[in-house]
Ligand SMILES: CC(C)[C@H](C(=O)O)[C@@H](O)C(=O)O
């Protein structure tokens with residue numbers, strides 16, 4: 001029986017409420033399977049920042065590397081300037097823990113959730129593999145003659161061979177294993193970004209030589225967004241840079257039902273990974289026991305899967321499918337349950 | 352009676368066939384209104400490039416500035432390496448003629464054209480104002496240790512105060528005049544692009560001080576794509592940078608019916624502007640008299656409007672609406688007409 005140590009960062013707003021459901025469900029899973037979880041809460045977020053001025057200290061980062069995974073709720077608080085918590089917590093953790101893969105499944109569970117006409121669950125079922133530590137997110141740039149009419153502002157999109165190679169290789173592996181069509185699409189803007197995305201093109205070809213069984217496709221990012229709303233069924237696994245990944249994963253989240261169902265894994269395959277619902281902290285409904293915990297539960301399922309337990313992950317996934325089919329959901333999803341109520345329902349379905 | 356001199360660049364593939372319809376319709380318009388057009392054809396495109404090695408020479412560029420507008424079909428040919436014609440013609444013209452505004456109307460004409468559920472023409476009706484000469488399109492960047500495992504590739508997003516100010520001012524003016532809700536949304540990624548999009552944020556506020564009657568909104572690009580497919584009705588005028596504009600205008604084109612209906616104006620308010628259908632050269636159907644000319648006709652209407660004749664532009668627009676309502680369209684749009692047939696129909700409706 002293997003024990004998994006999970007660091008829980010509830011964070012801000014509805015974050016702690018929804019991760020609480022995840023912890024409850026994982027504890028239940030521990031009772032009925034061979035899995036065993038141990039949780040430790042980390043006090044990271046707006047309150048802690050406003051009290052102490054600290055975001056994530058080096059000590060905390062070092063501590064986090066001792067865990068098997070991080071389970072994150074949400075960060076963001078109206079009392080803190082926009083960007084501060086996102087940079088100081090989310091992006092800082094991704095970068096310092098070198099979580100170079102952002103895994104974003106796009107999977108429609110019921111036709112009623114998509115804003116697209118005539119699309120069924122089988123049509124919207126892809127995995128987006130986003131580079132998570134480079135590109136326009138490098139934070140490199142500057143101002144020249146700032147504040148004058150001659151101002152120039154620059155922002156650098158930086159990619160390294162190492163960074164591009166590892167995410168593309170991961171995506172090929174994923175396409176090989178996923179069991180849909182063994183198809184990988186590179187999404188870029190190589191016709192305009194003739195430096196940074198030329199590197200992506202070359203590496204995609206080079207690494208692809210080792211994956212002759214994977215069907216290779218290319219799509220420019222502008223065409224990609226069109227295809228996603230007209231013919232999402234053509235996609236299996238998609239690999240893309242950090243910035244375009246940010247955009248197309250959110251578009252993907254929407255076509256599969258919106259933020260209530262969207263989950264994000266920040267993966268370091270050789271280190272500690274972090275799993276989170278994509279939604280924000282929703283301060284307006286925090287503490288009212290009405291936040292929808294399904295995305296947080298899907299994040300918990302993804303964590304279980306990436307930790308090497310796909311069958312147990314499926315158990316959570318199936319329980320979630322049932323909650324949707326039976327309308328055992330919160331009000332925003334068409335049901336009548338509280339946040340706690342949904343968590344309890346999932347636990348009861350599990351056994 | 353004012354004479355407008357139009358430079359026609361038919362270009363590649365279906366380009367010449369569809370601009371031919373536009374010329375025919377404008378000639379007809381000249382017969383029944385006070386407007387008067389004179390056309391000159393420019394031999395620019397793949398054939399010319401393959402014969403002579405020339406794309407757009409300095410002489411041609413100088414000549415083009417003597418026209419009132421440029422009417423472009425499409426560029427792109429399978430015999431030419433991808434990127435060459437796009438850069439050497441499209442982007443080169445935009446940059447050298449300083450067409451700093453890319454105007455992309457997103458307007459649904461009939462519910463049946465959108466892939467979105469439950470959206471009517473009134474719900475999808477916005478104007479995207481894209482910066483067209485800066486940002487990631489600057490073409491600045493490079494390689495370090497190219498071809499090695501230590502390679503670094505950079506691509507610079509460069510914005511100038513001048514470039515950002517003029518497009519934002521244009522967008523405010525547009526929002527004021529457009530007659531929908533006097534609403535302008537800035538779409539950026541200022542929470543991550545803390546240099547280049549910080550400039551956008553500052554200029555948006557500063558210029559906005561002169562437009563107290565325009566309602567100001569801000570949306571991050573990732574959230575923007577979600578909103579566009581879930582609630583496109585919230586948008587009136589949107590202003591954004593070159594790269595994000597490329598992406599969201601194509602997404603916009605799709606939600607209003609796809610490439611068959613999408614049009615793009617490359618505007619230099621103080622110089623010569625260029626109007627084009629958004630679709631490509633579609634070499635597979637070139638020369639078969641079956642290409643859909645409606646986007647090219649919409650581009651002609653936009654040209655007439657920007658040249659200062661909104662009423663005459665409306666005449667073309669109404670004729671197009673009628674052709675859709677009466678299924679007087681090409682096969683891809685559900686009709687039975689040829690390319691020529693659609694042009695003739697529009698002319699006959701005009702009078
Ligand atoms: C909060 C923000 C910095 C973040 C990003 O841009 O990566 C978010 O949009 C995401 O996709 O996880």
Ligand SMILES: CC(C)[C@H](C(=O)O)[C@@H](O)C(=O)O
Pocket residue numbers: 191192222437438441442597615
């Ligand atoms: C062809 C390409 C270079 C161009 C662009 O990226 O601007 C096109 O996508 C457009 O939007 O007009």
